[in-house]
Amino acid sequence: MALLLASLAMGLGAALVFYFAMRARLPQWPPPGTPPLPAGLWLSTGLLLAASAVLHAALRAARRDRLVTVRRLTRAAFALALAFLFSQAAVWFTAYARQMPPQLNMYAITFYLLTGLHALHIVGGLIPLGCVAARAARGRYTAGNHAGLRYCALYWHFVDVVWLVMFAALHMTR
Amino acid sequence: MTAFSPGVALDRPAGPRTDYLRVRAGLASWLFTLDHKRIGVMYLVGILGAFLLGGIFALLIRTELLTPARTVMSADRYNQFFTLHGAIMTFLVIIPGIPAALGNFVLPIMLGARDLAFPRINLASFYLWVLGAVLAVLAIVLGSVDTGWTFYVPYATETTMGGVIPVLLGAFVLGFSSIFTGLNFIVTIHKMRPPGMTWFRLPLFLWALYATAIIQILATPVLGITLVLLIIERVFKLGIFLPALGGDPVLYQHFFWFYSHPAVYIMILPAMGIVSELISVFSRKHIFGYTFIAFSSIAIAVFGFFVWGHHMFVSGQSTMLTTIFSLLTYSVSIPSAVKVFNWLATMYRGSIALKTPMLYALAFIFLFGIGGLTGLFLGALATDVHLTDTYFVVAHFHYVMMGSTLIAMIGGLHYWWPKMTGRMYSERAGVIAWALVFVGFNLTFFPQFIMGAHGMPRRYYNYPPEFALLHQLSTVGAYLMAVGFFLTAAYLLHALFRGARAPANPWGGATLEWRCASPPPTENFEHPPVAGDPYDYSDIEYDPQTGGYVHVPRPAPAAPAAVH
Numbered sequence: 057m058a059l060l061l062a063s064l065a066m067g068l069g070a071a072l073v074f075y076f077a078m079r080a081r082l083p084q085w086p087p088p089g090t091p092p093l094p095a096g097l098w099l100s101t102g103l104l105l106a107a108s109a110v111l112h113a114a115l116r117a118a119r120r121d122r123l124v125t126v127r128r129l130t131r132a133a134f135a136l137a138l139a140f141l142f143s144q145a146a147v148w149f150t151a152y153a154r155q156m157p158p159q160l161n162m163y164a165i166t167f168y169l170l171t172g173l174h175a176l177h178i179v180g181g182l183i184p185l186g187c188v189a190a191r192a193a194r195g196r197y198t199a200g201n202h203a204g205l206r207y208c209a210l211y212w213h214f215v216d217v218v219w220l221v222m223f224a225a226l227h228m229t230r
Numbered sequence: 231m232t233a234f235s236p237g238v239a240l241d242r243p244a245g246p247r248t249d250y251l252r253v254r255a256g257l258a259s260w261l262f263t264l265d266h267k268r269i270g271v272m273y274l275v276g277i278l279g280a281f282l283l284g285g286i287f288a289l290l291i292r293t294e295l296l297t298p299a300r301t302v303m304s305a306d307r308y309n310q311f312f313t314l315h316g317a318i319m320t321f322l323v324i325i326p327g328i329p330a331a332l333g334n335f336v337l338p339i340m341l342g343a344r345d346l347a348f349p350r351i352n353l354a355s356f357y358l359w360v361l362g363a364v365l366a367v368l369a370i371v372l373g374s375v376d377t378g379w380t381f382y383v384p385y386a387t388e389t390t391m392g393g394v395i396p397v398l399l400g401a402f403v404l405g406f407s408s409i410f411t412g413l414n415f416i417v418t419i420h421k422m423r424p425p426g427m428t429w430f431r432l433p434l435f436l437w438a439l440y441a442t443a444i445i446q447i448l449a450t451p452v453l454g455i456t457l458v459l460l461i462i463e464r465v466f467k468l469g470i471f472l473p474a475l476g477g478d479p480v481l482y483q484h485f486f487w488f489y490s491h492p493a494v495y496i497m498i499l500p501a502m503g504i505v506s507e508l509i510s511v512f513s514r515k516h517i518f519g520y521t522f523i524a525f526s527s528i529a530i531a532v533f534g535f536f537v538w539g540h541h542m543f544v545s546g547q548s549t550m551l552t553t554i555f556s557l558l559t560y561s562v563s564i565p566s567a568v569k570v571f572n573w574l575a576t577m578y579r580g581s582i583a584l585k586t587p588m589l590y591a592l593a594f595i596f597l598f599g600i601g602g603l604t605g606l607f608l609g610a611l612a613t614d615v616h617l618t619d620t621y622f623v624v625a626h627f628h629y630v631m632m633g634s635t636l637i638a639m640i641g642g643l644h645y646w647w648p649k650m651t652g653r654m655y656s657e658r659a660g661v662i663a664w665a666l667v668f669v670g671f672n673l674t675f676f677p678q679f680i681m682g683a684h685g686m687p688r689r690y691y692n693y694p695p696e697f698a699l700l701h702q703l704s705t706v707g708a709y710l711m712a713v714g715f716f717l718t719a720a721y722l723l724h725a726l727f728r729g730a731r732a733p734a735n736p737w738g739g740a741t742l743e744w745r746c747a748s749p750p751p752t753e754n755f756e757h758p759p760v761a762g763d764p765y766d767y768s769d770i771e772y773d774p775q776t777g778g779y780v781h782v783p784r785p786a787p788a789a790p791a792a793v794h
Contacts, residue, residue: 158468162476165468169459 316379412446438503513580590641601629622682673707733778
């Protein structure tokens with residue numbers, strides 16, 4: 057699992073390197089004429105952090121054998137993660153409507169690229185999270201056996217951290 | 231050479247156990263198999279098919295270069311052929327060649343395990359490889375590519391060839407296949423070693439695969455992002471890499487070589503692992519400097535990440551960066567030389583058996599020596615500026631990629647052929663084919679060093695008549711090599727149907743794969759074997775009855791063999 061995350065981190069890290077390389081080339085960042093980022097991004101951030109926290113709580117509940125809590129919390133995490141995706145989609149539409157199509161400038165390109173890549177990893181994480189929620193509904197995760205839940209939570213913490221780094225990077229202006 | 235009685239399998243008493251090849255029949259039993267051995271064999275068939283295709287392109291290129299002007303094809307066609315040759319040989323043959331085909335087959339058996347840690351992921355990586363191969367072939371149909379295998383911008387975004395995006399997608403998909411294989415290998419080596427096998431009793435081939443896997447999972451994602459950006463740039467023309475739109479073409483080169491230089495070590499490290507096995511077994515002597523060879527693999531994997539800039543000495547990157555990359559490049563030569571010296575020391579006073587696999591291992595050392603030493607001229611800034619984009623570079627990387635990696639792969643194929651198929655090939659045919667390949671290879675590529683030093687640029691369709699003789703020698707060499715490879719294919723296929731039955735241990739190897747039958751049963755071992763020193767040959771003896779070697783455990787390690 058750690059290996060998978062290391063591999064993913066290299067890929068997403070390369071995208072960030074690309075972002076900073078682009079940023080370093082231009083005297084003003086974001087370039088003049090770029091509209092401000094939609095406020096919906098803060099909502100997204102909150103949703104993702106909440107999903108991560110809820111999964112952590114689910115893991116703690118599993119360690120104490122509280123099966124009903126595990127079931128509720130994994131469902132909540134799934135809903136929050138799904139809500140994050142919708143929120144991000146809304147952000148994309150808002151940004152587009154505010155005259156920020158990807159062709160506008162390099163900042164717009166990197167914005168769509170980073171958020172898009174991240175969203176792909178969210179979609180990739182929703183599938184196992186769905187499986188975990190379904191298994192939790194059947195009470196499969198006990199104090200002695202919850203490796204699947206743990207790996208899933210680990211992955212979501214990972215995409216959470218990646219998002220925070222990206223979010224911070226997008227706000228670094230000059 | 232050694233006379234076996236064909237068809238008599240004395241080492242395998244007729245029993246109910248069947249081997250992995252015969253356990254189930256039918257196409258579906260292969261396509262949906264989770265057995266690492268069958269997946270390895272499918273990879274092998276696919277990779278050798280791709281090798282044939284890439285080889286045919288190579289022969290066409292060499293045929294065109296027989297005369298200084300047009301010989302058989304147009305200049306555009308020529309550009310497409312060298313691009314496809316490069317892309318197919320790199321992404322479809324050499325990168326997956328040893329890990330995915332031979333590694334898949336051998337790794338679990340060497341560990342005394344039943345299979346890899348994730349058999350389903352293994353099958354998925356095979357199908358990703360197939361998808362990548364299909365996309366590459368599709369590119370030929372959809373209007374081909376002529377960018378060179380490196381897809382440099384701005385040309386790659388501006389050429390009107392229809393095959394560029396399929397090839398890029400193909401390389402992208404192949405990258406995922408490579409990542410999954412690497413992940414699988416690392417987990418298997420960590421978790422599934424048998425009792426008695428500590429990290430420093432791991433066969434060196436597995437150390438090499440381990441180091442390779444680290445590069446695979448850390449470098450390949452970067453290639454993925456790069457290719458995605460290139461596809462986006464080609465489709466939407468956003469100005470990421472295109473200088474006309476404010477993009478940076480050198481940034482593309484940085485990204486590309488950040489993967490593709492470590493990829494060179496994805497290619498060479500497993501080959502070095504095979505050679506470490508072959509040299510020790512056929513010298514019947516304990517490998518010299520085990521820990522040094524093991525750690526030099528890891529060192530090469532680590533250093534490999536910090537030298538990509540040496541592909542870009544003339545790209546306009548800063549002089550400071552260029553100097554640092556040049557210095558770091560030399561650091562790679564240290565672990566490489568450590569390996570070569572240890573192999574030579576292993577052979578020293580060993581009782582060397584010049585069987586076909588050993589001949590390939592010796593060819594590897596010789597050709598890798600030339601390839602490695604000519605690399606020093608390219609790593610040095612002053613000489614590199616003169617040699618950049620000449621045939622000197624072409625000859626250098628063919629000595630390393632083909633003369634080393636591919637030669638070791640063919641050597642490994644001969645070494646494990648009896649294990650994979652249960653049949654022995656003709657040793658005499660093997661030696662003849664080896665000689666043809668070895669002489670042909672040097673005849674093809676050695677003149678290219680001379681041409682390059684005299685200033686013949688690579689990838690040119692026409693050339694001044696003074697280079698004609700060297701080019702013709704090179705072309706003759708290529709044909710000689712082709713004859714050697716076709717001969718190899720012929721006797722290996724002949725062996726598959728008519729060859730003598732192979733004993734469990736035809737070479738006297740001490741690693742675990744020689745302890746199970748040839749070919750192995752599906753579960754490899756009934757009970758996990760206890761592993762000892764993989765290079766201790768003192769308790770392995772020749773058994774004239776089976777024509778193979780058998781394990782004769784000695785009760786007391788201190789007792790010298792006084793009675794004869």
